Amino acid sequence: MNKKVAILGGGLAGLTAALHLSQNNISVSLFEKDPYPRHRVCGEYISNEIMPYLNELGVNLQAENPVLIDRLRFSNKSGKEICSPLKMGGLGISRYRLDYLLYQKAIESGCEVQHATITHVELKNDLFNISTEEEQFEDFDIVLGAFGKRSILDKNLNRKFFHENSGWLGVKAHYHNLDFPDNEVQLHNFNGGYCGLSKTETGAINACYLTSFKSFKKYRNTQDFKRSVLQVNPKLDAFFQNSEMIFDKELTIAQINFSKKSLVEAHILMVGDAAGLIHPLCGNGMAMAIHSAKIASEEILEFYKFDLSREELEHNFQKKWKMAFSSRMRYGRILQKLLLNDRLTSMSLNTLSAFPGMLPKIIKKTHGHYVQ
Numbered sequence: 001m002n003k004k005v006a007i008l009g010g011g012l013a014g015l016t017a018a019l020h021l022s023q024n025n026i027s028v029s030l031f032e033k034d035p036y037p038r039h040r041v042c043g044e045y046i047s048n049e050i051m052p053y054l055n056e057l058g059v060n061l062q063a064e065n066p067v068l069i070d071r072l073r074f075s076n077k078s079g080k081e082i083c084s085p086l087k088m089g090g091l092g093i094s095r096y097r098l099d100y101l102l103y104q105k106a107i108e109s110g111c112e113v114q115h116a117t118i119t120h121v122e123l124k125n126d127l128f129n130i131s132t133e134e135e136q137f138e139d140f141d142i143v144l145g146a147f148g149k150r151s152i153l154d155k156n157l158n159r160k161f162f163h164e165n166s167g168w169l170g171v172k173a174h175y176h177n178l179d180f181p182d183n184e185v186q187l188h189n190f191n192g193g194y195c196g197l198s199k200t201e202t203g204a205i206n207a208c209y210l211t212s213f214k215s216f217k218k219y220r221n222t223q224d225f226k227r228s229v230l231q232v233n234p235k236l237d238a239f240f241q242n243s244e245m246i247f248d249k250e251l252t253i254a255q256i257n258f259s260k261k262s263l264v265e266a267h268i269l270m271v272g273d274a275a276g277l278i279h280p281l282c283g284n285g286m287a288m289a290i291h292s293a294k295i296a297s298e299e300i301l302e303f304y305k306f307d308l309s310r311e312e313l314e315h316n317f318q319k320k321w322k323m324a325f326s327s328r329m330r331y332g333r334i335l336q337k338l339l340l341n342d343r344l345t346s347m348s349l350n351t352l353s354a355f356p357g358m359l360p361k362i363i364k365k366t367h368g369h370y371v372q
């Protein structure tokens with residue numbers, strides 16, 4: 001065995017696996033198409049469940065001046081709201097900072113990072129060759145697919161979800177707003193989607209929304225859409241009226257897909273969003289991406305330690321992934337349906353206002369335990 005692992009994609013899942021494996025003397029090559037640091041479309045609320053594991057890897061987010069978040073405020077599109085404590089809570093930290101921190105740690109641990117867009121992966125004589133349009137990299141024992149929600153690799157691997165209609169759009173920007181509370185993550189409904197607001201380590205408020213493309217396409221641009229649809233919700237109207245955008249323009253990603261995905265494709269072990277994306281309103285995708293990288297890394301170490309077959313590795317990885325995430329993915333889908341249906345959202349809000357103890361229980365269903 002070469003003990004050589006290739007990781008395709010250097011977001012949270014890829015960087016975490018790179019760090020975990022490099023720290024255990026595995027030779028890791030990570031391929032990332034974009035430079036660091038950079039902003040990404042994300043709500044930037046990271047659940048505390050993942051902190052013990054990050055600390056074990058030597059990543060101390062508390063030292064980055066994050067915002068401590070322990071409360072959720074939720075409103076329906078007419079602005080009726082409820083508030084709930086977040087038992088486990090989380091941190092507000094920008095992806096600009098978080099991904100760059102993990103990248104620096106991965107380099108320090110000996111991981112080799114190549115800036116390249118991988119287009120093809122081939123298993124030949126039980127070793128992987130991976131290639132860009134110009135170059136080939138050879139002889140990897142294992143390949144981790146950490147290339148996020150949607151990539152050229154999904155297309156080239158002919159993954160089923162890639163051919164489905166993916167009607168969701170994500171939009172994000174940072175804002176100045178002096179009145180926004182430090183300890184809250186807010187989730188506000190609007191026609192066809194919802195917008196998350198929370199503070200980051202710089203003091204800027206991250207506003208990130210997810211909308212159905214059907215709802216968006218009637219408007220000429222994000223400014224029109226924001227004014228005509230988001231700001232119908234009085235809570236969002238008050239926020240945007242009193243805020244100043246810091247970015248030159250909003251970041252957008254289209255074609256977001258929440259379908260079930262295969263966990264192993266062409267013998268590539270999928271982690272993070274490449275394995276499955278939980279609905280962002282659960283505020284848990286980042287912790288799951290990091291946790292899935294832990295599961296894959298541990299299984300890879302077992303594979304080398306006990307000289308397992310590839311089949312055993314793939315079987316063990318899929319079993320552990322399903323044990324950790326299948327149930328929350330299911331609850332995430334139910335929650336999404338509930339919160340995007342006007343009538344059901346109003347009914348749910350009335351019920352939750354009458355029984356406030358129910359909301360923390362629902363949140364718990366889409367989150368895990370502390371990951372050690």
Ligand SMILES: Cc1cc2nc3c(=O)[nH]c(=O)nc-3n(C[C@H](O)[C@H](O)[C@H](O)COP(=O)(O)OP(=O)(O)OC[C@H]3O[C@@H](n4cnc5c(N)ncnc54)[C@H](O)[C@@H]3O)c2cc1C
Pocket residue numbers: 008009010011012013014031032033034041042043044045046047116117118119146147148149150151152153170171196208209210256271272273274277280283284285286287289
């Ligand atoms: C609108 C929205 C809001 C969200 N809000 C939150 C939130 O508040 N809290 C939370 O926990 N989660 C949130 N999430 C989910 C979270 O952002 C993701 O689950 C998380 O980023 C997944 O990490 P990842 O490493 O799998 O993918 P990514 O972080 O997307 O990383 C994938 C990487 O692969 C690279 N790549 C892709 N293709 C190739 C290729 N062919 N070759 C080389 N590199 C490649 C990309 O450039 C990228 O760097 C949100 C998601 C959305 C859509």
